[in-house]
Amino acid sequence: MAEYSLVTIEITRSYDSAAFKEDIKSMMLNVAKSSGKGLVFLFSDTQIVKESFLECINNILNTGEVPNLFAADEVEQIIGLVRPLAKAAGKQDSRDVIWSHFVHLVRESLHIVLAFSPVGEAFRARCRQFPSLINCCTIDWFMPWPKDALYSVAERNYKDADKSLGIDNYVGSLSAMSGVIHSSVTSMAENFFLTLRRRTYITPTSYLELIKLFLSLLEELQGVLTARLKRYTVGVDKLNQTNAIVDKLKQDLTEMQ
Structure with missing residues (x-):
């Protein structure tokens, strides 16, 4: 600039x-x-x-x-x-x-x-x-983001996410969901203060961390599911190989009789 x-x-x-x-x-x-x-x-x-x-x-x-x-x-x-x-x-x-x-x-x-x-x-x-x-400074205060800003920020982050996560078709829904979660938590934080007189701060950084955490957990879960799928696939292959061997043994026994 x-x-x-x-x-x-x-x-x-x-x-x-x-x-x-x-x-x-x-x-x-x-x-x-x-x-x-x-x-x-x-x-x-x-x-x-x-x-x-x-x-x-x-x-x-x-x-x-x-x-x-x-x-x-x-x-x-x-x-x-x-x-x-x-x-x-x-x-x-x-x-x-x-x-x-x-x-x-x-x-x-x-x-x-x-x-x-x-x-x-x-x-x-x-x-x-x-x-x-x-x-000696000019202070810029960043106020709470409106609903449209929450959606836009989430949308940009989800669009920039790794394509292997497979969320391209769900960007709109995820963006709306993230905004609702942040807004509801902000409201709950205010209720928490009114009830217990203890302040909990929900900042824009918290919102970015929410999106980052979701993507991180999704990637971790996909890794777990991929590992399980690979294990099950290998198991099915072993079963198929075993069935083929059993069928061959049955055929050999029939021929011997």
């Missing part, structure tokens, strides 16, 4: 705060190397291995930089990269001015997209601890 590059982080078992800071540095350097071309950093709450990740993001959102992020030699590299850009923008040729221009480029060109679930206490605690997540 808008010809911006999209980047995200790849979480591994050894991924830590140092690795995250290296990725942040790489993004900021890419902004300088591309002369301020737009870069989008997509970050979800499932990628928060350590809360210090949010401290870096909070600083970038608030000031455009992370204190003590770059080593001295890296600062010199950035100054060299940004000097022509600052000069073209009519800025003074001084280190402080050039660095300020670099920070300006980061704030203007590095767009951070945060995908957080509002469910639970963690989101509230993070918003209190890192206020820039609220103050």
